[in-house]
Amino acid sequence: MRFTTQRKRFRDLSEQEIIALAISSEEDDAQIYRGYAESLRADYPASARIFDGMASEEDDHRARLIALHQQRFGSTIPLIRREHVAGYYTRRPVWLVENLGLDRIREEAEAMERDAERFYVAAAARTTDADTRRLLGDLAAAEAGHQESASDLANRHLDADTRSNEDATARRQFILTWVQPGLAGLMDGSVSTLAPIFATAFATQDTWTTFLVGVAASVGAGISMGFTEAASDDGELSGRGSPLKRGLASGIMTTVGGLGHALPYLITDFWTATILAFVIVFFELWAIAWIQNRYMETPFFRAAFQVVLGGALVLAAGILIGSG
Template identity: 75%
Template sequence: MIPGFGGRRRFSDLSEAEILALAISSEEDDGRIYANYAERLRKDYPASAAVFDAMAAEEDGHRRRLIDAFERRFGKVIPLVRREHVAGYYSRRPVWLIENLGLERIRAEAERMEDEAAAFYTRAAQASTDPDTRRLLGDLAAAERGHEQRAKDLEAQALGGAAGETENEKARRQFVLTWVQPGLAGLMDGSVSTLAPIFATAFATQDPGTTFLVGLAASVGAGISMGFTEAAHDDGVISGRGSPLKRGLASGIMTAVGGLGHALPYLIPHFWTATAIAGLVVFVELWAIAWIQNRFMETPFARAVFQVVLGGALVLAAGIAIGGS
């Protein structure tokens, strides 16, 4: 027996009544998901919340029509058939996971939901040999494609003009404040502040193993410190910078990554080869930071280069000078 598939039936084994029951339960679930999205967005993005309210109402209307069709053909008792009962049927990601990822991610997930449903019904219709079943599955696929177009129409209606621009700008700003800004600060700190101890150790000992251990300790320690500092110094309520956990993770992880970038080359046993690669990594890191500042923080590229590349070069030179003295 395949793990996770015990007791699950294949879609091809379902009767038409069970397929209708599955469609009904799927519409119910999708309607609840859209209602949850609307509730999650209502405070900060009221226009987008209105879109998902309308989409939830659309799903409820489709559910009622499916129930009417079932009752006309098979009676009042609808069997309980859910997505998780059918092997290979498309699944939905947890609402709590998606709704914490921002406005654009929620919109993309809604499109994915409709695409998956339409594609699944289309594939199932192509694989079916029973004319009535093929027609039923084709109708379901058409309904899902109709949902997708209807969602786009609703979005265009609710988010057209100033409302859409305002919400998109607000979502972008929130993404920058919660993820980009702390992550960039961490990457800068990890990339620049660890240069001196790593390269001082490298040129003082000319031992790749010792240099790697120092770099690893400096990077991990700096990551933990920056992560806790970012999470603890601002709960995000007054500043509006978002979840302290998200900001702490972004800052801590990127700090460690910044330091490990030029520590990992010292796993190579040949000192000068490792140092040359580490120097190349530093060059790439510093220019990447300058690009991120220009791309997300709207810092003029020349100023970003001056601040980051020149500053990093000075720290690197200090580390080499101290280690070589």
């Protein structure tokens, strides 16, 4: 069995390879920024212009590095990339970041520049060769300059009104894609499963049977709600976002809502389990009212009254049916 890595250690790179690595890294970062710009252009044009400008900055640095390589080593640049060097900083794939929202993309861009600068500073500190140390120091200074350029671009394109409008758009999209489907699922899972779970509990007074019925009702409702949400709207015209995301939010929260008051019936004592389930139901209904107030701007007491009234009716129906 081999325990050695196939990647080359940074300290073993020649100066030519270091320049080649910097060139490929600048090229990759420019492509990442352009990918961010394209994904944001429709909804956040000002932020898209910021990433266009950052990509141009990376292009300028890449051109300077190529000119340096041609001057010192000729026009043939060795093929060496991040993944070829052990310990070199990596970049997350664009598709893992661009779906997480505007603020997450901005944070990722800042982290990209900080990681690059930190790496080059640390590498320069570990280098004894004067020319290599100077080269790594220049690259670290260039990455720090990128951060200043990003700040300048943000100040140029994102005034207070523009940032406020883009943040409002991002919040609205978050609510449409995640909060609304998740809230609908939580309400359905928390309220609709009350009747079958407590009807079974009071009819059998068997905690294990009640638990199995609760799990079946919760999982079944979650699958149903998830598929219904995903199939009801593809998001193209409504602007509600990916049907997969909405389906996952609705399905998972439906299941969670039902499991909350099913899990106490893992306790073998019937009344202990039932009292704990009542307490959990109270907190579930309170959470629903809080989410409605926090994200849907529904007055808290009105939301609480609606949720508690509906939940109480369903709970009472389940208890009455089970006791009869």
